[in-house]
Amino acid sequence: xxxxxxxxxxxxxxxxxxxxxxxxxxxxxxxxxxxxxxxxxxxxxxxxxxxxxxxxxxxxxxxxxxxxxxxxxxxxxxxxxxxxxxxxxxxxxxxxxxxxxxxxxxxxxxxxxxxxxxxxxxxxxxxxxxxxxxxxxxxxxxxxxxxxxxxxxxxxxxxxxxxxxxxxxxxxxxxxxxxxxxxxxxxxxxxxxxxxxxxxxxxxxxxxxxxxxxxxxxxxxxxxxxxxxxxxxxxxxxxxxxxxxxxxxxxxxxxxxxxxxxxxxxxxxxxxxxxxxxxxxxxxxxxxxxxxxxxxxxxxxxxxxxxxxxxxxxxxxxxxxxxxxxxxxxxxxxxxxxxxxxxxxxxxxxxxxxxxxxxx
Amino acid sequence: xxxxxxxxxxxxxxxxxxxxxxxxxxxxxxxxxxxxxxxxxxxxxxxxxxxxxxxxxxxxxxxxxxxxxxxxxxxxxxxxxxxxxxxxxxxxxxxxxxxxxxxxxxxxxxxxxxxxxxxxxxxxxxxxxxxxxxxxxxxxxxxxxxxxxxxxxxxxxxxxxxxxxxxxxxxxxxxxxxxxxxxxxxxxxxxxxxxxxxxxxxxxxxxxxxxxxxxxxxxxxxxxxxxxxxxxxxxxxxxxxxxxxxxxxxxxxxxxxxxxxxxxxxxxxxxxxxxxxxxxxxxxxxxxxxxxxxxxxxxxxxxxxxxxxxxxxxxxxxxxxxxxxxxxxxxxxxxxxxxxxxxxxxxxxxxxxxxxxxxx
Numbered sequence: 001x002x003x004x005x006x007x008x009x010x011x012x013x014x015x016x017x018x019x020x021x022x023x024x025x026x027x028x029x030x031x032x033x034x035x036x037x038x039x040x041x042x043x044x045x046x047x048x049x050x051x052x053x054x055x056x057x058x059x060x061x062x063x064x065x066x067x068x069x070x071x072x073x074x075x076x077x078x079x080x081x082x083x084x085x086x087x088x089x090x091x092x093x094x095x096x097x098x099x100x101x102x103x104x105x106x107x108x109x110x111x112x113x114x115x116x117x118x119x120x121x122x123x124x125x126x127x128x129x130x131x132x133x134x135x136x137x138x139x140x141x142x143x144x145x146x147x148x149x150x151x152x153x154x155x156x157x158x159x160x161x162x163x164x165x166x167x168x169x170x171x172x173x174x175x176x177x178x179x180x181x182x183x184x185x186x187x188x189x190x191x192x193x194x195x196x197x198x199x200x201x202x203x204x205x206x207x208x209x210x211x212x213x214x215x216x217x218x219x220x221x222x223x224x225x226x227x228x229x230x231x232x233x234x235x236x237x238x239x240x241x242x243x244x245x246x247x248x249x250x251x252x253x254x255x256x257x258x259x260x261x262x263x264x265x266x267x268x269x270x271x272x273x274x275x276x277x278x279x280x281x282x283x284x285x286x287x288x289x290x291x292x293x294x295x296x297x298x299x300x301x302x303x304x305x306x307x308x309x310x311x312x313x314x315x316x317x318x319x320x321x322x323x324x325x326x327x328x329x330x331x332x333x334x335x336x337x338x339x340x341x342x343x344x345x346x347x348x349x350x351x352x353x354x355x356x357x358x359x360x
Numbered sequence: 361x362x363x364x365x366x367x368x369x370x371x372x373x374x375x376x377x378x379x380x381x382x383x384x385x386x387x388x389x390x391x392x393x394x395x396x397x398x399x400x401x402x403x404x405x406x407x408x409x410x411x412x413x414x415x416x417x418x419x420x421x422x423x424x425x426x427x428x429x430x431x432x433x434x435x436x437x438x439x440x441x442x443x444x445x446x447x448x449x450x451x452x453x454x455x456x457x458x459x460x461x462x463x464x465x466x467x468x469x470x471x472x473x474x475x476x477x478x479x480x481x482x483x484x485x486x487x488x489x490x491x492x493x494x495x496x497x498x499x500x501x502x503x504x505x506x507x508x509x510x511x512x513x514x515x516x517x518x519x520x521x522x523x524x525x526x527x528x529x530x531x532x533x534x535x536x537x538x539x540x541x542x543x544x545x546x547x548x549x550x551x552x553x554x555x556x557x558x559x560x561x562x563x564x565x566x567x568x569x570x571x572x573x574x575x576x577x578x579x580x581x582x583x584x585x586x587x588x589x590x591x592x593x594x595x596x597x598x599x600x601x602x603x604x605x606x607x608x609x610x611x612x613x614x615x616x617x618x619x620x621x622x623x624x625x626x627x628x629x630x631x632x633x634x635x636x637x638x639x640x641x642x643x644x645x646x647x648x649x650x651x652x653x654x655x656x657x658x659x660x661x662x663x664x665x666x667x668x669x670x671x672x673x674x675x676x677x678x679x680x681x682x683x684x685x686x687x688x689x690x691x692x693x694x695x696x697x698x699x700x701x702x703x704x705x706x707x708x709x710x711x712x713x714x715x716x717x718x719x720x
Binding site for chain 1: 389390391392393394395396397398399438439446447449450453455456457460461463464465565566654670671672673674675676677681685688689691692695696699700701705706
């Protein structure tokens, strides 16, 4: 049995009775029932995932998977391919949005080189796991071999397990960096969902009408070329995917196997989650959608996964930025169910406190 | 000149050129232009308010204003009036949602007794500023005298200034506690906006159809009684308002006069903001709407103030809970503009760092 199958076999659905227990506790907290809306829904899911009425989130880690894309040579992005590498250095030096936001929410960031086209110097925040120097151009051939696709997912599993073994991780976020990776994500979404290419292809970091039309054509042609031969999610990954998207899928699978909630960033991470849930539908129980991005197709991808996004801030940066912001809301939900007083506790306190006798 | 006029006279509109400067800096940060969506809009507003390209938020305080309402005797709430006092004690003991959430986002909480129907024992977190023991029933008479209405707003100013003088406050949140105060808020909104009573009256903490219909009738009758005689925002407050709503209005006015951004919680705080902006339209520049609540009428109130809510989590608790959550997003926006590297900084670093020469 391969590594992926082994990890997938450990993933179990959450137990429904934990939702009932969580609901009971929420309804006893000193607030009108249901008045904390979506925070209560999140709290119930956290209780079910952690199998604990007092879930806590001491260690939060965002893994940012980086890789280059051969399809970038088709001119589908507003940025040259070199920006992937430059941004990885920016992450390592702490100057990027993801650095600012992980620090803000008390999370750690781990950068994974899955397949940036250039070598990157070692750094304490960097995991060097290069599967290749950028994928091939999906328009002309498979983006990567089947072996590389498997390796990507295995690397995603590996980086999670390495961190977890150092010190257990309570919540995971996934993020991405890779010029042209919205093109790859649109192709994955269209291949898995069967939706129309023009409905799932957006403007990425901000391309104009002309480049957008070219991008739609590229995705359509790539799918015409590959779709008749596709066999399963790892084959989709191999044909139109990206190294970093495979890493994201692997990380999600590993986290779910350890019963750790996973916060998805935007469109690219949701494409990774599509691959992961095709490999193991049960892991959907562990997923949280951080936000609805401006990227066309993201809404469709989330609906396909039956996930409701927490934030709607018109973010379209990637890197894990939306995941970082949502982690704070998710942690707040956990604190609500574990730290608020119940009506009973308030009553007890009232009895032992003369001051409170005035309020009955 | 009275205290209110004096403070209002200090409020100035923010300078538009600060938006241009902020935009310039945002466009130089290492990310695609505009890719952080609403966080960038917030950052620009913060720069304009603070007149500083590096706004920071060391001290964040949420003021929770509590008061009772005579109209509660009409049976417009799912809870008895006594709950106002009980919840104030819950705040003081740290067991309520607002305690959990302010701690989570690194803010302080200050509770203000504006007019709870019972005496509350002294406590370090409590400001004892009782204007009366609950308002009168607006259906039969003015909720409070004109003098009391002025006093409420002055108390709101006072509590802000007291805290500010202890130690400058960088961001203020306002929250509320008061059984039946959505009834009062609906009446204020209808009186100021001219919208239909049934469109601005919701279910508060969760009343059924029967109580909701009664609530609509109460607001409609109260307005039929008072509206022909209304003269200005302080008179609206006096006739159908609440002590805590007046306090909220005063706190907003004071914060704006000190150029401190104000984060509104839900429907009741927005009603307070309506009174405040009627007294001084310029202070709208300082307001942030934390969330869109489930309370019918909240959307209309926000549209009236031309404010876009940051979160949409179906919250309907009050206390300042939505404001606490939004404070974290607002602070994140400030950190984005003040802490992210610019392309220039990244380039400089690249020149002095041989490692980075590979990426150009």
